[in-house]
Amino acid sequence: MTRSPTTSRLARFDALFSAHQRHVLAYAMRRTQAWADAEDVAAETFAIAWRKFDAIPETEPLLWLYAVARRVLANQRRGLGRRERLANLLRVDDVATPIRAGEDRDGPAFAALARLAPADQEILRLVAWEELGNQGIAAVLGITPNAVAIRVHRARARFADALARLSPEEDMKYLDPSRTSADVKGTHGAEWTGAGE
Amino acid sequence: MSIPAGPDPIDRLRAADPIHADHVPDASLARVTARIKEHIMADEQHEPTVRQPRGPLAWVGGLALVGVIALAFAIALGNGLGAGAQTSPPIAANPTPSEAPAPSDDPAAGGGMASCIVYDPAILTTMDVVFDGSVTAIDGDRVTFKVNDGWKGADGSVTLTAPPAAIALTGPLPEFKVGSRYLVTAAGSTINSCGYTLDYDAATAAKWAAAFGS
Numbered sequence: 001m002t003r004s005p006t007t008s009r010l011a012r013f014d015a016l017f018s019a020h021q022r023h024v025l026a027y028a029m030r031r032t033q034a035w036a037d038a039e040d041v042a043a044e045t046f047a048i049a050w051r052k053f054d055a056i057p058e059t060e061p062l063l064w065l066y067a068v069a070r071r072v073l074a075n076q077r078r079g080l081g082r083r084e085r086l087a088n089l090l091r092v093d094d095v096a097t098p099i100r101a102g103e104d105r106d107g108p109a110f111a112a113l114a115r116l117a118p119a120d121q122e123i124l125r126l127v128a129w130e131e132l133g134n135q136g137i138a139a140v141l142g143i144t145p146n147a148v149a150i151r152v153h154r155a156r157a158r159f160a161d162a163l164a165r166l167s168p169e170e171d172m173k174y175l176d177p178s179r180t181s182a183d184v185k186g187t188h189g190a191e192w193t194g195a196g197e
Numbered sequence: 198m199s200i201p202a203g204p205d206p207i208d209r210l211r212a213a214d215p216i217h218a219d220h221v222p223d224a225s226l227a228r229v230t231a232r233i234k235e236h237i238m239a240d241e242q243h244e245p246t247v248r249q250p251r252g253p254l255a256w257v258g259g260l261a262l263v264g265v266i267a268l269a270f271a272i273a274l275g276n277g278l279g280a281g282a283q284t285s286p287p288i289a290a291n292p293t294p295s296e297a298p299a300p301s302d303d304p305a306a307g308g309g310m311a312s313c314i315v316y317d318p319a320i321l322t323t324m325d326v327v328f329d330g331s332v333t334a335i336d337g338d339r340v341t342f343k344v345n346d347g348w349k350g351a352d353g354s355v356t357l358t359a360p361p362a363a364i365a366l367t368g369p370l371p372e373f374k375v376g377s378r379y380l381v382t383a384a385g386s387t388i389n390s391c392g393y394t395l396d397y398d399a400a401t402a403a404k405w406a407a408a409f410g411s
Binding site for chain 1: 206207215216217218219226228232383384389390
């Protein structure tokens with residue numbers, strides 16, 4: 001039975017979408033403050049993947065998707081900036097539902113991460129959350145694996161330094177399983193500027 | 198600047214991962230899936246190959262194409278897929294036996310893949326993993342197969358991850374059971390749906406083997 005190229009393309013796209021949609025959505029959720037924003041990023045990423053399907057590498061297509069999602073996220077942030085400025089002018093509250101999955105966003109690890117430069121934050125997120133190696137990060141960021149290795153080393157050191165600067169009391173509170181998020185909330189809340197860059 | 202001795206600080210960040218891919222809400226996945234379906238339908242509507250000379254017939258042709266695509270998606274939706282915030286069992290991704298169509302010798306003609314809008318054995322060669330295997334163990338969404346015939350990327354024993362059923366774009370998965378035999382494809386370590394993983398039958402297995410020249 002002969003199938004049209006479009007039909008075969010849809011089947012292959014379906015396989016790509018089914019295999020990687022969770023990873024792309026998680027990538028977006030880790031870097032946004034609201035479910036709707038993360039869904040926007042994931043949907044736009046796969047829309048671009050559909051349009052540019054023939055350009056997606058056969059090996060490790062997830063890295064290509066991450067690279068696209070990264071650019072979509074950057075565009076979204078620019079748009080959000082404009083939206084916030086407009087909302088301030090019109091005094092409209094942002095009604096987007098916030099992501100609550102990461103209760104530890106008020107913890108020391110996040111506080112330390114927030115103190116780093118955006119580039120350091122992103123490379124550490126790719127290491128810790130997307131669990132990418134130097135080759136994978138290089139593909140996502142469009143730099144060489146050697147450059148990645150150097151940047152990861154430096155970012156890791158700066159992150160360790162930022163963690164060490166947190167007071168021991170707060171650190172113990174974070175490690176104490178009996179502590180609630182409410183105990184920590186407010187301690188670092190003023191410093192927290194969001195998971196994104 | 199040097200890293201202090203002791204535990205890797207990255208472990209602290211790793212432990213603070215806001216959301217693991219396995220815990221992404223089904224409702225969010227369903228909304229993204231619905232938007233992608235909408236996007237593809239709109240895109241297909243504007244395919245150059247369906248452009249007709251301006252006139253009443255052009256509208257008929259265009260609407261017919263949209264109707265066909267919409268019907269195909271609707272058929273898939275009728276098999277438990279789609280935009281709703283459905284929660285699927287971890288492995289049993291298929292319609293119940295009473296709802297499932299009877300197997301056929303020709304997947305492309307219907308049978309187990311009647312709900313799929315696309316099926317083309319020629320695509321098998323582009324998959325990462327293709328094999329005939331029997332399930333030896335199921336642990337959550339992880340399914341281990343003993344490979345009976347490995348055509349690509351599989352040999353001996355293989356453990357793969359079953360995707361959630363309610364969010365695939367075009368079709369279901371079979372219900373995996375220990376001891377049962379399947380024809381399986383996967384993208385990386387994730388099992389593909391939509392007729393690219395199905396209950397074993399000899400005729401289809403022969404066609405899959407032929408796709409690899411064996």
